[in-house]
Amino acid sequence: MSQALIDLVREKFPEAVVSSHSHRGDEVVTVKRENLVEVIGFLRNDPQTDLKLLRQIAGVDLLTYKTEMTGGAALASIEAPAYEMQRKPRVEPRYYVSYNLYSITKHHSLRVRVELRSDDVKVPSITSLYRTADWWERYVYDMFGVEFTGHPNLTRILMYPEFQGFPLRKDYPVRKRQPLVPELDFPDLVRGPGPGPGGAGVPMSQTHVGRQNVDPSTYD
Amino acid sequence: MSDHRLPVLKPEGNVPESPRIGGDENTIPVLATRLEESIGFFEKNLSDALGWARKNSIFQYPFVTACCGMEYMSAMAGRYDIARFGAEFPRFSPRQADLLMIVGTINVKQTPVLKRVYDQMTEPKWVMAFGVCASSGGFYDNYATVQGADRVIPVDVYVPGCPPRPEQVLDGLKILQDKIQNQRHRAMSKEVAPDVRLDVAAQRRLQKNRSFLGKLLGK
Numbered sequence: 009m010s011q012a013l014i015d016l017v018r019e020k021f022p023e024a025v026v027s028s029h030s031h032r033g034d035e036v037v038t039v040k041r042e043n044l045v046e047v048i049g050f051l052r053n054d055p056q057t058d059l060k061l062l063r064q065i066a067g068v069d070l071l072t073y074k075t076e077m078t079g080g081a082a083l084a085s086i087e088a089p090a091y092e093m094q095r096k097p098r099v100e101p102r103y104y105v106s107y108n109l110y111s112i113t114k115h116h117s118l119r120v121r122v123e124l125r126s127d128d129v130k131v132p133s134i135t136s137l138y139r140t141a142d143w144w145e146r147y148v149y150d151m152f153g154v155e156f157t158g159h160p161n162l163t164r165i166l167m168y169p170e171f172q173g174f175p176l177r178k179d180y181p182v183r184k185r186q187p188l189v190p191e192l193d194f195p196d197l198v199r200g201p202g203p204g205p206g207g208a209g210v211p212m213s214q215t216h217v218g219r220q221n222v223d224p225s226t227y228d
Numbered sequence: 229m230s231d232h233r234l235p236v237l238k239p240e241g242n243v244p245e246s247p248r249i250g251g252d253e254n255t256i257p258v259l260a261t262r263l264e265e266s267i268g269f270f271e272k273n274l275s276d277a278l279g280w281a282r283k284n285s286i287f288q289y290p291f292v293t294a295c296c297g298m299e300y301m302s303a304m305a306g307r308y309d310i311a312r313f314g315a316e317f318p319r320f321s322p323r324q325a326d327l328l329m330i331v332g333t334i335n336v337k338q339t340p341v342l343k344r345v346y347d348q349m350t351e352p353k354w355v356m357a358f359g360v361c362a363s364s365g366g367f368y369d370n371y372a373t374v375q376g377a378d379r380v381i382p383v384d385v386y387v388p389g390c391p392p393r394p395e396q397v398l399d400g401l402k403i404l405q406d407k408i409q410n411q412r413h414r415a416m417s418k419e420v421a422p423d424v425r426l427d428v429a430a431q432r433r434l435q436k437n438r439s440f441l442g443k444l445l446g447k
Contacts, residue, residue, distance in 0.1 A: 166372075167337070167372070168336065168337045175370075175371040175372070180371070182370075183369070184371060185336075185371065185375075186336065186371070187336055187339065187374070187379075188336055188337070188339050188340055189339045189340055189343050189380055191339075191374070191379040191380055192378070192379050192380075
Protein backbone atom coordinates (compact mmCIF):
# COMPACT_ATOMS: atom_id res chain seq x y z
CA MET A 9 0.00 0.00 0.00
CA SER A 10 2.43 2.63 1.07
CA GLN A 11 5.42 1.46 -0.87
CA ALA A 12 4.69 4.88 -2.32
CA LEU A 13 6.12 6.44 0.84
CA ILE A 14 9.46 4.71 0.39
CA ASP A 15 9.49 5.65 -3.27
CA LEU A 16 8.79 9.25 -2.34
CA VAL A 17 11.65 9.34 0.12
CA ARG A 18 13.97 7.73 -2.41
CA GLU A 19 12.93 10.24 -4.99
CA LYS A 20 13.37 13.25 -2.72
CA PHE A 21 16.56 12.15 -0.99
CA PRO A 22 18.33 9.76 -3.35
CA GLU A 23 21.64 9.98 -1.52
CA ALA A 24 20.17 9.75 2.00
CA VAL A 25 18.50 6.36 1.80
CA VAL A 26 20.74 3.45 2.71
CA SER A 27 18.20 0.69 2.31
CA SER A 28 14.49 0.05 2.57
CA HIS A 29 12.19 -2.76 3.38
CA SER A 30 8.50 -3.37 2.86
CA HIS A 31 6.43 -6.28 4.01
CA ARG A 32 2.64 -6.29 4.23
CA GLY A 33 2.25 -2.64 4.98
CA ASP A 34 5.24 -2.47 7.28
CA GLU A 35 7.56 0.01 5.64
CA VAL A 36 11.06 0.69 6.83
CA VAL A 37 13.51 3.09 5.35
CA THR A 38 17.07 3.32 6.63
CA VAL A 39 18.62 6.72 6.19
CA LYS A 40 22.00 8.22 6.83
CA ARG A 41 22.46 10.01 10.10
CA GLU A 42 23.40 13.29 8.46
CA ASN A 43 20.07 13.45 6.65
CA LEU A 44 17.85 12.24 9.45
CA VAL A 45 16.38 15.56 10.60
CA GLU A 46 15.93 16.63 7.01
CA VAL A 47 14.10 13.46 6.03
CA ILE A 48 11.85 13.36 9.07
CA GLY A 49 11.09 17.06 8.70
CA PHE A 50 10.02 16.43 5.14
CA LEU A 51 7.87 13.46 6.14
CA ARG A 52 6.18 15.51 8.82
CA ASN A 53 5.46 18.65 6.83
CA ASP A 54 4.81 17.39 3.32
CA PRO A 55 1.03 17.23 2.65
CA GLN A 56 1.48 13.98 0.73
CA THR A 57 3.01 12.13 3.64
CA ASP A 58 1.66 14.14 6.59
CA LEU A 59 3.26 11.93 9.24
CA LYS A 60 2.31 14.18 12.12
CA LEU A 61 2.34 11.59 14.88
CA LEU A 62 5.56 10.20 16.31
CA ARG A 63 4.39 6.96 17.83
CA GLN A 64 7.64 5.74 19.21
CA ILE A 65 11.39 5.99 19.15
CA ALA A 66 12.99 2.63 19.79
CA GLY A 67 16.57 1.64 20.29
CA VAL A 68 17.97 -1.70 19.22
CA ASP A 69 21.25 -3.28 20.25
CA LEU A 70 22.31 -6.09 17.92
CA LEU A 71 25.70 -6.96 19.43
CA THR A 72 26.08 -10.52 18.07
CA TYR A 73 22.57 -10.96 16.80
CA LYS A 74 23.24 -11.77 13.19
CA THR A 75 25.31 -14.83 13.89
CA GLU A 76 23.46 -16.65 16.62
CA MET A 77 21.37 -16.03 19.68
CA THR A 78 22.50 -17.51 22.95
CA GLY A 79 20.97 -17.45 26.37
CA GLY A 80 20.93 -20.22 28.94
CA ALA A 81 24.60 -20.55 29.73
CA ALA A 82 25.03 -16.86 30.35
CA LEU A 83 22.00 -16.71 32.62
CA ALA A 84 23.50 -19.17 35.08
CA SER A 85 26.48 -16.97 35.72
CA ILE A 86 26.18 -13.64 37.41
CA GLU A 87 29.27 -12.07 35.99
CA ALA A 88 29.09 -13.16 32.41
CA PRO A 89 27.39 -10.87 29.95
CA ALA A 90 24.22 -12.01 28.34
CA TYR A 91 25.99 -12.99 25.16
CA GLU A 92 29.29 -14.74 25.00
CA MET A 93 31.12 -12.06 23.18
CA GLN A 94 34.43 -13.85 23.01
CA ARG A 95 33.20 -16.54 20.69
CA LYS A 96 30.76 -14.61 18.60
CA PRO A 97 31.74 -11.88 16.18
CA ARG A 98 30.19 -8.55 16.88
CA VAL A 99 27.93 -6.80 14.46
CA GLU A 100 28.72 -3.37 13.16
CA PRO A 101 26.86 -1.09 13.06
CA ARG A 102 25.80 -2.32 16.45
CA TYR A 103 22.84 -0.07 17.27
CA TYR A 104 20.00 1.38 15.43
CA VAL A 105 17.38 3.89 16.42
CA SER A 106 13.95 3.50 14.90
CA TYR A 107 11.39 6.28 14.51
CA ASN A 108 7.84 5.06 14.19
CA LEU A 109 5.79 7.66 12.32
CA TYR A 110 2.09 7.65 11.63
CA SER A 111 -0.32 9.84 9.73
CA ILE A 112 -3.66 10.45 11.37
CA THR A 113 -5.20 11.86 8.20
CA LYS A 114 -3.79 9.40 5.65
CA HIS A 115 -3.70 6.32 7.91
CA HIS A 116 -0.31 5.18 6.80
CA SER A 117 2.87 4.70 8.74
CA LEU A 118 6.56 4.57 8.10
CA ARG A 119 9.53 3.59 10.16
CA VAL A 120 12.70 5.56 9.72
CA ARG A 121 15.81 3.86 10.91
CA VAL A 122 19.31 5.15 11.63
CA GLU A 123 22.22 2.79 12.07
CA LEU A 124 24.92 3.63 14.58
CA ARG A 125 28.41 2.28 15.02
CA SER A 126 29.45 1.41 18.55
CA ASP A 127 32.31 3.93 18.58
CA ASP A 128 30.03 6.86 17.77
CA VAL A 129 26.61 6.45 19.36
CA LYS A 130 25.16 9.82 18.51
CA VAL A 131 22.03 10.93 16.71
CA PRO A 132 20.75 14.43 16.04
CA SER A 133 17.69 15.18 18.14
CA ILE A 134 14.31 15.71 16.49
CA THR A 135 12.77 17.54 19.43
CA SER A 136 12.47 20.58 17.18
CA LEU A 137 10.02 18.63 15.00
CA TYR A 138 8.08 16.57 17.53
CA ARG A 139 7.60 17.62 21.11
CA THR A 140 6.96 14.03 22.14
CA ALA A 141 10.44 13.15 20.96
CA ASP A 142 11.74 14.75 24.15
CA TRP A 143 10.78 11.87 26.43
CA TRP A 144 11.28 9.16 23.82
CA GLU A 145 14.85 10.27 23.26
CA ARG A 146 15.45 10.38 26.98
CA TYR A 147 14.10 6.86 27.15
CA VAL A 148 16.42 5.59 24.42
CA TYR A 149 19.31 7.38 26.08
CA ASP A 150 18.42 5.82 29.43
CA MET A 151 18.19 2.28 28.14
CA PHE A 152 20.78 2.22 25.35
CA GLY A 153 23.06 5.16 25.96
CA VAL A 154 22.39 6.75 22.61
CA GLU A 155 23.34 10.39 22.76
CA PHE A 156 20.90 12.75 21.08
CA THR A 157 22.79 15.89 20.16
CA GLY A 158 20.74 19.03 20.56
CA HIS A 159 18.32 17.55 23.07
CA PRO A 160 17.29 20.17 25.68
CA ASN A 161 17.52 17.89 28.71
CA LEU A 162 19.14 14.56 28.03
CA THR A 163 18.92 12.84 31.42
CA ARG A 164 17.67 9.49 32.62
CA ILE A 165 13.91 9.16 32.59
CA LEU A 166 13.19 5.71 34.05
CA MET A 167 16.25 4.63 35.99
CA TYR A 168 17.57 6.52 38.99
CA PRO A 169 20.40 8.97 38.41
CA GLU A 170 22.88 6.84 40.35
CA PHE A 171 22.47 3.97 37.92
CA GLN A 172 25.64 3.02 36.09
CA GLY A 173 25.52 1.73 32.56
CA PHE A 174 22.61 1.16 30.23
CA PRO A 175 20.44 -1.80 31.14
CA LEU A 176 19.05 -2.78 27.74
CA ARG A 177 22.45 -2.99 26.12
CA LYS A 178 23.13 -6.62 25.47
CA ASP A 179 26.48 -6.54 27.22
CA TYR A 180 24.92 -5.34 30.47
CA PRO A 181 25.25 -8.28 32.90
CA VAL A 182 21.88 -9.97 33.17
CA ARG A 183 21.94 -10.42 36.91
CA LYS A 184 23.70 -7.25 37.92
CA ARG A 185 21.99 -5.25 40.68
CA GLN A 186 22.56 -1.70 41.78
CA PRO A 187 20.60 -1.19 45.02
CA LEU A 188 19.90 2.26 46.35
CA VAL A 189 19.60 1.34 50.01
CA PRO A 190 21.68 -1.37 51.69
CA GLU A 191 20.04 -4.72 51.08
CA LEU A 192 20.30 -8.01 52.86
CA ASP A 193 21.86 -10.81 50.89
CA PHE A 194 20.06 -14.13 50.89
CA PRO A 195 21.90 -17.23 49.73
CA ASP A 196 18.84 -18.20 47.80
CA LEU A 197 18.84 -20.06 44.51
CA VAL A 198 15.20 -19.40 43.85
CA ARG A 199 15.37 -15.69 44.06
CA GLY A 200 17.38 -13.38 41.96
CA PRO A 201 20.74 -12.14 43.17
CA GLY A 202 21.12 -9.62 45.90
CA PRO A 203 23.99 -7.30 46.55
CA GLY A 204 26.46 -10.09 47.21
CA PRO A 205 29.99 -10.21 45.85
CA GLY A 206 28.78 -11.62 42.58
CA GLY A 207 25.74 -9.41 42.21
CA ALA A 208 26.01 -5.70 42.36
CA GLY A 209 29.02 -5.97 44.60
CA VAL A 210 29.05 -3.71 47.59
CA PRO A 211 25.81 -1.78 48.01
CA MET A 212 25.94 1.31 45.95
CA SER A 213 25.12 3.62 48.81
CA GLN A 214 28.40 2.81 50.46
CA THR A 215 31.04 2.93 47.81
CA HIS A 216 29.75 3.74 44.44
CA VAL A 217 30.97 6.75 42.56
CA GLY A 218 27.48 7.21 41.25
CA ARG A 219 26.35 8.78 44.49
CA GLN A 220 28.78 11.64 44.45
CA ASN A 221 26.33 14.17 43.13
CA VAL A 222 23.44 12.98 45.30
CA ASP A 223 22.73 14.15 48.80
CA PRO A 224 23.12 11.01 50.96
CA SER A 225 20.64 12.26 53.51
CA THR A 226 17.83 11.85 51.01
CA TYR A 227 18.19 8.06 51.17
CA ASP A 228 18.49 5.49 53.92
CA MET B 229 18.13 9.02 87.22
CA SER B 230 15.15 11.11 87.94
CA ASP B 231 12.21 9.60 89.69
CA HIS B 232 9.34 10.64 87.50
CA ARG B 233 9.99 8.36 84.60
CA LEU B 234 7.87 5.33 84.12
CA PRO B 235 9.04 1.83 83.35
CA VAL B 236 8.16 0.67 79.88
CA LEU B 237 6.77 -2.54 78.52
CA LYS B 238 8.64 -3.93 75.59
CA PRO B 239 7.93 -6.90 73.34
CA GLU B 240 9.96 -9.84 74.42
CA GLY B 241 11.64 -10.33 71.10
CA ASN B 242 13.46 -7.05 71.33
CA VAL B 243 15.10 -7.79 74.66
CA PRO B 244 17.36 -10.80 74.86
CA GLU B 245 17.73 -12.15 78.40
CA SER B 246 15.87 -9.37 80.12
CA PRO B 247 16.66 -9.24 83.83
CA ARG B 248 13.83 -10.34 86.07
CA ILE B 249 12.33 -8.13 88.68
CA GLY B 250 13.86 -8.16 92.15
CA GLY B 251 17.14 -9.69 91.11
CA ASP B 252 18.84 -8.46 94.25
CA GLU B 253 20.65 -11.25 96.11
CA ASN B 254 19.62 -9.92 99.52
CA THR B 255 15.94 -10.19 98.79
CA ILE B 256 14.07 -12.85 100.65
CA PRO B 257 13.35 -15.64 98.17
CA VAL B 258 9.71 -16.08 99.07
CA LEU B 259 9.00 -12.45 98.60
CA ALA B 260 10.91 -12.45 95.35
CA THR B 261 8.90 -15.37 94.14
CA ARG B 262 5.67 -13.66 95.12
CA LEU B 263 6.78 -10.55 93.28
CA GLU B 264 7.81 -12.50 90.24
CA GLU B 265 4.56 -14.40 90.31
CA SER B 266 2.47 -11.33 90.54
CA ILE B 267 4.42 -9.58 87.87
CA GLY B 268 4.25 -12.63 85.65
CA PHE B 269 0.50 -12.75 86.13
CA PHE B 270 0.33 -9.09 85.30
CA GLU B 271 2.54 -9.49 82.26
CA LYS B 272 0.57 -12.35 80.88
CA ASN B 273 -2.78 -10.70 81.28
CA LEU B 274 -1.54 -7.44 79.94
CA SER B 275 0.07 -9.16 76.97
CA ASP B 276 -3.09 -11.06 76.23
CA ALA B 277 -5.18 -7.94 76.47
CA LEU B 278 -2.77 -5.96 74.33
CA GLY B 279 -2.55 -8.74 71.78
CA TRP B 280 -6.30 -9.10 71.63
CA ALA B 281 -6.78 -5.38 71.20
CA ARG B 282 -4.06 -5.05 68.62
CA LYS B 283 -4.95 -8.02 66.49
CA ASN B 284 -8.54 -6.93 66.15
CA SER B 285 -7.87 -3.34 65.24
CA ILE B 286 -5.11 -3.46 62.67
CA PHE B 287 -4.80 -0.15 60.90
CA GLN B 288 -3.16 -0.89 57.62
CA TYR B 289 -1.08 1.17 55.27
CA PRO B 290 -1.48 -0.18 51.72
CA PHE B 291 1.75 0.40 49.80
CA VAL B 292 0.17 -0.47 46.48
CA THR B 293 2.52 -0.48 43.53
CA ALA B 294 1.19 -3.00 41.03
CA CYS B 295 -1.60 -5.25 39.84
CA CYS B 296 -1.95 -6.95 43.23
CA GLY B 297 -3.85 -3.80 44.14
CA MET B 298 -6.85 -5.29 42.35
CA GLU B 299 -6.89 -8.26 44.66
CA TYR B 300 -6.28 -5.96 47.57
CA MET B 301 -9.41 -4.05 46.60
CA SER B 302 -11.27 -7.32 46.30
CA ALA B 303 -10.15 -8.40 49.75
CA MET B 304 -11.22 -5.03 51.08
CA ALA B 305 -14.60 -4.97 49.43
CA GLY B 306 -17.88 -6.52 50.44
CA ARG B 307 -17.65 -10.11 49.25
CA TYR B 308 -14.44 -11.00 51.08
CA ASP B 309 -14.63 -8.16 53.53
CA ILE B 310 -11.41 -7.90 55.47
CA ALA B 311 -13.40 -5.84 57.98
CA ARG B 312 -14.58 -9.08 59.52
CA PHE B 313 -11.08 -9.40 60.93
CA GLY B 314 -10.80 -5.84 62.09
CA ALA B 315 -8.39 -4.68 59.42
CA GLU B 316 -10.76 -2.62 57.38
CA PHE B 317 -9.26 0.73 58.15
CA PRO B 318 -6.57 1.90 55.73
CA ARG B 319 -4.63 4.84 57.07
CA PHE B 320 -2.87 6.75 54.36
CA SER B 321 -0.35 8.11 56.76
CA PRO B 322 2.26 5.61 57.93
CA ARG B 323 2.38 7.35 61.29
CA GLN B 324 -1.09 6.08 62.09
CA ALA B 325 -0.69 2.58 60.72
CA ASP B 326 0.14 -0.74 62.36
CA LEU B 327 0.45 -2.98 59.35
CA LEU B 328 2.40 -2.13 56.22
CA MET B 329 0.98 -4.09 53.31
CA ILE B 330 3.45 -4.18 50.45
CA VAL B 331 1.10 -4.82 47.56
CA GLY B 332 3.05 -5.34 44.37
CA THR B 333 6.47 -5.18 42.82
CA ILE B 334 9.11 -3.17 44.58
CA ASN B 335 11.71 -1.80 42.24
CA VAL B 336 15.04 -0.33 43.18
CA LYS B 337 13.90 3.22 42.64
CA GLN B 338 11.14 2.76 45.23
CA THR B 339 13.28 1.31 47.99
CA PRO B 340 14.20 4.64 49.62
CA VAL B 341 10.50 5.49 49.76
CA LEU B 342 9.54 2.11 51.15
CA LYS B 343 12.22 2.27 53.79
CA ARG B 344 11.18 5.76 54.76
CA VAL B 345 7.53 4.74 55.02
CA TYR B 346 8.51 1.81 57.24
CA ASP B 347 10.68 4.01 59.43
CA GLN B 348 7.85 6.50 59.84
CA MET B 349 5.50 3.88 61.24
CA THR B 350 5.27 3.80 64.98
CA GLU B 351 5.92 0.71 67.06
CA PRO B 352 4.42 -1.80 67.24
CA LYS B 353 4.39 -2.40 63.51
CA TRP B 354 4.07 -5.38 61.23
CA VAL B 355 4.71 -5.94 57.56
CA MET B 356 2.88 -8.17 55.13
CA ALA B 357 4.38 -9.01 51.73
CA PHE B 358 1.33 -9.24 49.51
CA GLY B 359 1.94 -11.34 46.44
CA VAL B 360 4.95 -13.08 45.04
CA CYS B 361 6.67 -9.94 43.77
CA ALA B 362 6.81 -8.37 47.19
CA SER B 363 7.84 -11.71 48.69
CA SER B 364 10.65 -12.68 46.34
CA GLY B 365 10.67 -10.47 43.29
CA GLY B 366 8.50 -12.91 41.39
CA PHE B 367 9.42 -13.41 37.80
CA TYR B 368 10.94 -9.95 37.61
CA ASP B 369 14.52 -11.14 37.89
CA ASN B 370 16.00 -8.06 36.29
CA TYR B 371 18.07 -4.94 36.83
CA ALA B 372 15.23 -2.81 38.15
CA THR B 373 13.45 -5.06 40.67
CA VAL B 374 14.25 -5.77 44.29
CA GLN B 375 14.23 -9.52 44.87
CA GLY B 376 11.77 -9.42 47.75
CA ALA B 377 10.85 -6.56 50.04
CA ASP B 378 12.59 -8.32 52.94
CA ARG B 379 15.91 -7.39 51.44
CA VAL B 380 15.11 -3.87 52.56
CA ILE B 381 12.74 -4.09 55.55
CA PRO B 382 11.74 -6.99 57.82
CA VAL B 383 8.60 -8.86 56.80
CA ASP B 384 6.29 -10.79 59.13
CA VAL B 385 3.92 -12.57 56.77
CA TYR B 386 4.41 -13.62 53.16
CA VAL B 387 1.30 -14.14 51.08
CA PRO B 388 2.18 -16.00 47.88
CA GLY B 389 0.26 -15.82 44.65
CA CYS B 390 0.31 -13.83 41.47
CA PRO B 391 -1.89 -12.20 42.53
CA PRO B 392 -3.02 -13.93 45.73
CA ARG B 393 -6.68 -14.71 46.04
CA PRO B 394 -8.51 -12.82 48.78
CA GLU B 395 -8.81 -16.04 50.78
CA GLN B 396 -5.04 -16.22 50.86
CA VAL B 397 -4.85 -12.65 52.04
CA LEU B 398 -7.32 -13.35 54.81
CA ASP B 399 -5.34 -16.45 55.75
CA GLY B 400 -2.17 -14.38 55.91
CA LEU B 401 -3.97 -11.85 58.04
CA LYS B 402 -5.10 -14.54 60.45
CA ILE B 403 -1.56 -15.87 60.70
CA LEU B 404 -0.44 -12.36 61.53
CA GLN B 405 -3.22 -12.08 64.11
CA ASP B 406 -1.95 -15.24 65.77
CA LYS B 407 1.52 -13.77 65.82
CA ILE B 408 0.26 -10.57 67.39
CA GLN B 409 -1.83 -12.43 69.96
CA ASN B 410 1.10 -14.59 71.00
CA GLN B 411 3.48 -11.72 71.56
CA ARG B 412 4.69 -11.54 75.15
CA HIS B 413 5.56 -8.35 76.90
CA ARG B 414 7.83 -8.19 79.88
CA ALA B 415 7.99 -5.62 82.65
CA MET B 416 11.39 -4.06 82.79
CA SER B 417 12.99 -2.54 85.81
CA LYS B 418 16.23 -1.45 84.23
CA GLU B 419 14.87 0.23 81.19
CA VAL B 420 12.83 3.37 81.47
CA ALA B 421 10.87 5.42 79.07
CA PRO B 422 12.68 8.24 77.30
CA ASP B 423 12.96 11.35 79.40
CA VAL B 424 10.23 13.84 78.69
CA ARG B 425 10.80 17.37 79.78
CA LEU B 426 7.98 18.33 82.10
CA ASP B 427 7.40 21.36 84.17
CA VAL B 428 7.74 21.10 87.94
CA ALA B 429 4.02 20.90 88.61
CA ALA B 430 3.62 18.06 86.19
CA GLN B 431 6.53 16.26 87.76
CA ARG B 432 4.92 16.54 91.20
CA ARG B 433 1.63 15.33 89.83
CA LEU B 434 3.37 12.41 88.23
CA GLN B 435 5.17 11.49 91.42
CA LYS B 436 1.92 11.72 93.34
CA ASN B 437 0.01 9.52 90.92
CA ARG B 438 2.49 6.87 90.10
CA SER B 439 1.20 4.03 88.09
CA PHE B 440 0.38 0.66 89.51
CA LEU B 441 3.34 -0.84 87.75
CA GLY B 442 5.61 1.91 88.95
CA LYS B 443 4.59 1.31 92.54
CA LEU B 444 4.95 -2.40 92.07
CA LEU B 445 8.48 -2.03 90.85
CA GLY B 446 9.34 0.51 93.50
CA LYS B 447 10.30 3.10 91.00
